[in-house]
Amino acid sequence: MTTPAELAVLHTDLDVASLDHLQRLLGCWGVLSDLSFCDLLLLAPAQGANPPQLVVIGQVRPTTSATLMPADLVGELMTADDAPMAIEALQNGDIVSGVVPVPVAEHPGHRNRPVPHATDTAELPTVPSEASLECVPVRFEGRAVAVMLRIGAVESRRRTGRLERVYRDVYHRLASMVASGDYPFVGEDVTGEDTPRVGDGLVLVDDKGTIVFASPNAMSALHRMGVSAAVEGSTLQQLGIEETAVARALGSGHPIIEEVERRPDVIVLVHCTPLLVDGQVTGGMVLLRDVTDLRRLDRLLLSKDAAIREVHHRVKNNLQTISSLLSLQARRLEPGKGQEALREAERRVRSIAVVHEVLSREPGEEVPFHEIVEALVRMAKDSVVSDHHIDIHVTGDIGDVAAGVATPLAVALAELLQNAVEHAFGATAPREDAGAQGRVDVVLANDDGHMTLQVRDDGCGLPEGFDIARTTSLGLSIVRDLVTSQLGGSIAMESRHGTMVSIDLPVEQGRRRRPGLSA
Numbered sequence: 001m002t003t004p005a006e007l008a009v010l011h012t013d014l015d016v017a018s019l020d021h022l023q024r025l026l027g028c029w030g031v032l033s034d035l036s037f038c039d040l041l042l043l044a045p046a047q048g049a050n051p052p053q054l055v056v057i058g059q060v061r062p063t064t065s066a067t068l069m070p071a072d073l074v075g076e077l078m079t080a081d082d083a084p085m086a087i088e089a090l091q092n093g094d095i096v097s098g099v100v101p102v103p104v105a106e107h108p109g110h111r112n113r114p115v116p117h118a119t120d121t122a123e124l125p126t127v128p129s130e131a132s133l134e135c136v137p138v139r140f141e142g143r144a145v146a147v148m149l150r151i152g153a154v155e156s157r158r159r160t161g162r163l164e165r166v167y168r169d170v171y172h173r174l175a176s177m178v179a180s181g182d183y184p185f186v187g188e189d190v191t192g193e194d195t196p197r198v199g200d201g202l203v204l205v206d207d208k209g210t211i212v213f214a215s216p217n218a219m220s221a222l223h224r225m226g227v228s229a230a231v232e233g234s235t236l237q238q239l240g241i242e243e244t245a246v247a248r249a250l251g252s253g254h255p256i257i258e259e260v261e262r263r264p265d266v267i268v269l270v271h272c273t274p275l276l277v278d279g280q281v282t283g284g285m286v287l288l289r290d291v292t293d294l295r296r297l298d299r300l301l302l303s304k305d306a307a308i309r310e311v312h313h314r315v316k317n318n319l320q321t322i323s324s325l326l327s328l329q330a331r332r333l334e335p336g337k338g339q340e341a342l343r344e345a346e347r348r349v350r351s352i353a354v355v356h357e358v359l360s361r362e363p364g365e366e367v368p369f370h371e372i373v374e375a376l377v378r379m380a381k382d383s384v385v386s387d388h389h390i391d392i393h394v395t396g397d398i399g400d401v402a403a404g405v406a407t408p409l410a411v412a413l414a415e416l417l418q419n420a421v422e423h424a425f426g427a428t429a430p431r432e433d434a435g436a437q438g439r440v441d442v443v444l445a446n447d448d449g450h451m452t453l454q455v456r457d458d459g460c461g462l463p464e465g466f467d468i469a470r471t472t473s474l475g476l477s478i479v480r481d482l483v484t485s486q487l488g489g490s491i492a493m494e495s496r497h498g499t500m501v502s503i504d505l506p507v508e509q510g511r512r513r514r515p516g517l518s519a
């Protein structure tokens with residue numbers, strides 16, 4: 001699916017800064033839709049169209065009212081015939097409004113749909129015959145770069161209560177700011193998942209911070225914060241709420257979001273957006289959201305994370321105990337095959353312990369594999385017994401790896417490093433220059449769809465006729481089976497100025513990042 005941002009990049013000539021501004025608007029315009037009880041569309045001029053056309057790059061429906069536009073219009077093209085007022089708003093830079101009939105008949109043979117689109121009226125028996133349409137130019141750096149369309153029921157025909165009047169008033173003040181380039185705020189990045197919405201509770205304050213209006217949900221939030229007095233006519237501070245967001249937002253002319261903790265266990269997010277006219281603060285829209293339960297859940301999740309880390313910590317401790325026991329037992333044996341086997345087993349257990357050690361420090365199910373590589377390299381260096389000086393270099397990275405992949409991969413890498421330090425420069429190697437340098441390279445890469453891991457050494461190379469696919473020796477059989485059966489990858493080994501082992505793994509789909517707007 002194409003995101004609005006990608007659509008905009010594909011179909012308009014707008015520069016990156018303007019697209020960023022539109023992206024910010026798309027991030028916070030749910031508030032505008034809710035305040036106006038209307039559907040909103042965002043239209044940007046289509047690339048190279050003459051006469052001008054507009055492409056719909058965003059659509060949002062109100063959560064405070066029924067939609068008049070059940071159809072998804074994102075991606076549709078509109079001509080001057082479809083949306084004359086929108087073109088006028090874009091060209092003149094003024095807000096243009098009027099009443100349009102609903103439904104507008106489709107032009108026969110015309111692919112583009114007029115606005116508002118209401119061919120599905122059968123599903124919406126209450127759709128009025130007329131809708132009010134407002135086209136707000138979206139100004140950025142002095143230029144109207146797009147148009148925001150507001151489509152809703154005709155206002156004057158409905159009896160409106162105070163809440164509705166206040167909401168619409170705040171909407172109009174914000175819409176004027178969109179048209180003058182003051183909204184969305186440049187650099188504003190407070191549109192996270194927790195950001196309050198209109199339905200959470202809205203308080204309107206004047207330029208001094210005095211409360212002019214508080215919605216029922218805002219009143220509930222205030223009650224939970226211990227406010228029982230009438231709120232209109234007082235500032236939040238006078239009501240005993242020690243927040244600074246409103247004062248700071250009104251003082252600076254920039255939106256402020258703040259978390260206020262009141263009485264044990266009540267946490268409320270306060271998001272104050274200053275309302276500007278000609279750059280002057282004339283009041284503020286304060287959205288309140290009781291996030292007490294959300295934060296409690298956060299804490300529970302945190303403790304679940306801590307529990308998982310604790311389990312990894314204990315598994316690591318147990319594995320270390322096992323490896324110590326194996327080591328103790330090995331020391332009691334005469335040098336020979338039995339002792340060697342125990343030492344190998346000890347080493348394998350330790351390489352698995354490394355993974356749990358890293359997992360015990362990281363929250364989540366993935367581990368930064370480079371940390372595991374570093375630990376395994378240290379282990380391999382410690383096990384060098386020949387008088388060769390062996391350097392091990394690591395280049396590249398494969399990033400974060402799922403715990404289930406990290407363990408087999410760590411065991412395989414440990415075997416390969418061990419083989420390099422043990423066989424490539426060993427006493428049986430044809431190089432007689434004891435005390436000389438040996439070099440081992442670990443090269444990691446992760447480009448799209450593939451993870452590769454190479455271990456190369458500049459030692460004596462593999463024995464004549466060696467074949468990884470047919471070897472029965474334990475170490476490399478383990479590596480081969482882990483890579484091919486457990487990880488679904490492939491492995492190759494060859495002698496080229498030493499030995500080179502390459503492991504290639506497919507990366508499971510869906511883990512790549514979504515392309516961003518400026519990508």
Ligand SMILES: Nc1ncnc2c1ncn2[C@@H]1O[C@H](COP(=O)(O)OP(=O)(O)O)[C@@H](O)[C@H]1O
Pocket residue numbers: 415419420423424457459460461462463466473474475476477499
């Ligand atoms: N990096 C290397 N350089 C030279 N020979 C190697 C290398 N890696 C493996 N070999 C050869 O492959 C054989 C099998 O390795 P492996 O299965 O790990 O068993 P082990 O290490 O117990 O001998 C080794 O005995 C050695 O002869």
Ligand SMILES: [Mg+2]
Pocket residue numbers: 415418419475476
């Ligand atoms: Mg080996």
